[in-house]
Amino acid sequence: MxxxxxxxxxxxxxxxxxxxxxxxxxxxxxxxxxxxxxxxxxxxxxxxxxxxxxxxxxxxxxxxxxxxxxxxxxxxxxxxxxxxxxxxxxxxxxxxxxxxxxxxxxxxxxxxxxxxxxxxxxxxxxxxxLKIRALENDLIEQTHIDLFGFTKSNQAEITKQVIARQTSETIQAMKSDGELQLDHLNGTLQGELSLKQHQLQLSELDKETAKNQLETAEIKRKLDKLSGNTKTEDTTKSTPDNEQLKQSLINALKSHENSWLWYLVESFTPIIIHGKAGSYKSYTAAAIALLKHYLIDAKIESIADIDYDQNKNDAWKFLVPLEPNIYGQGIDWESYNDGYIAAIERSKHRTLKDNPIVSIWDELTNAKGKFDNAPNIGIPSIFRG
Incomplete structure (x- = not known):
């Protein structure tokens, strides 16, 4: 003024x-x-x-x-x-x-x-x-109000924490020895549970990482195949790094429990997987087939599965890019029969000196009575490479 x-x-x-x-x-x-x-x-x-x-x-x-x-x-x-x-x-x-x-x-x-x-x-x-000074005064006043409110809020929060700590200390002082031991036991159990949950999360992340790496390798193999940069079906075998990884995996399989896993991979013996519904039989078969393909150069010849449409993006996800013959798709038992006939024809000409192949037969126990040759299916003759 x-x-x-x-x-x-x-x-x-x-x-x-x-x-x-x-x-x-x-x-x-x-x-x-x-x-x-x-x-x-x-x-x-x-x-x-x-x-x-x-x-x-x-x-x-x-x-x-x-x-x-x-x-x-x-x-x-x-x-x-x-x-x-x-x-x-x-x-x-x-x-x-x-x-x-x-x-x-x-x-x-x-x-x-x-x-x-x-x-x-x-x-x-x-x-x-005058207008500028009025705005400056308003800004200074608002800043002061905000700072005052922030200070009061922090003071209230600190007061709450102090009261809560004092209350907790008072309650702890009033507890008996049995109650204190029970609290200690509960705390230990909660800690172990948190640790297990953390380990589970790490395991899930490792699983997703491995899955992404495998998908990346498959995509790279497809791209190399389309661009004509390879002359064999498996493009992951051409580099020294892949050879080193391959040998490391073979050594790991051989060193595990008397090499029974490596025997599954290198043997031509038919493998029969029994289990209840939902016990990941198809995933296990797909895993063994992939190991045979990458470690002993086995060709994925065919997949006979009447539920192929449901499993192609799950159990058979990493086998489909290898372009196997598909039989029984769409609950077609006649097509399943065609796969059986094709296997019989292959067995008439193949010898142990031929390159190994892998044929997967899913729902084999349900095939009886579904087509003409179902009673003649012999498990060993079907799975033999």
Whole structure:
């Protein structure tokens, strides 16, 4: 408010000084312009009369000399008048005073206009400064309020924690030895449960990582196959790193429990997998088939499965890219029979010297009575490579 008062006082002082100056200039201007209102003051005049008059009193005429001379160019007018006397101007500086009067008046206008423009800009500038300061004050006030609220909130939270800790300590002090032992046991069990859950999460992540790596390898193999960068079916065997991984896996299988897993991979003996529904028999068969394919170069010849449509994106997900022959798709037992006939025909010509192949038969125990050759199915002859 004090700043506004000082600003108003400054404007008032400027207006007062300007008013005095403009008043003086106007007074001088109007005073200097008085001689301009009487022709006798500023012009030479001629006294004349009509030649037929007495040339006395009211008969004498008075006129501005240059106007009379202009009229005397008319011969008739000149012959009918008599020039009596030439009167000089009363003040020969009247024109100069008229110019000075104009300068005074224009100066008064200029001073008034300049002061008006100056004060208008000063008022706008002052309003802007006041607005900026008001915004600054609002921002400072809001910041202070926010800081105060944040401080109070933290203080309340700290107070709650202190009260909660004191209450917990009081409750602990009131418990008996049996209750304390029970709490300790519960804490131990909760810790073990959390650890197991963490280990389970890590195991799931490892499983997903391995699955992604296998999918990446399959996609890379397909891309290399399409681009013609390989001459064999398995593109993962051509690099030293893959050979090293392959040998490491073989060594791991051989060193596990008297090498029975490696025997499943390298042996041509038919493998029969028994189990209840949902016991991952198909996944196990697919895993063994993949090991045979990558470790001993066995070709995935065929998959006979009447539930192929349901399992192609699950159990057989990593075998489908290897392009095996599919039999029984869509619960088609006749097609399943075709797979049986194809296996019999292969067995007539293959020897132990031929490259190994893998044929998978799912739902074999349900095949009885479903097609003509079902009673003749011999498990060993079907699975033999």
């Amino acid at each position: 004090q700043e506004i008062t000082e600003f108003n006082s400054k404007l008032t002082k400027q207006r007062r000084n300007s008013t005095i100056l403009v008043g003086v200039l106007l007074t001088c201007g109007f005073s200097a312009s008085i001689p301009m209102f009487n022709d006798s003051i500023k012009h030479t005049e001629t006294l004349y009369c009509n030649v037929k008059s007495s040339c006395r009193g009211a008969d004498i005429k008075r006129g501005v000399s240059y106007l009379v001379d202009k009229e005397r160019r008319n011969q008739l007018f000149d012959n009918n008048i008599t020039v009596l006397k030439i009167l000089p101007p009363e003040n020969d500086k009247a024109v100069v005073w008229g110019v000075a009067s104009s300068l005074f008046l224009l100066t008064a206008y200029g001073v008034s206009k300049a002061l008006t423009d100056h004060q208008e800009k000063a008022v706008h500038s002052q309003f802007k400064m």
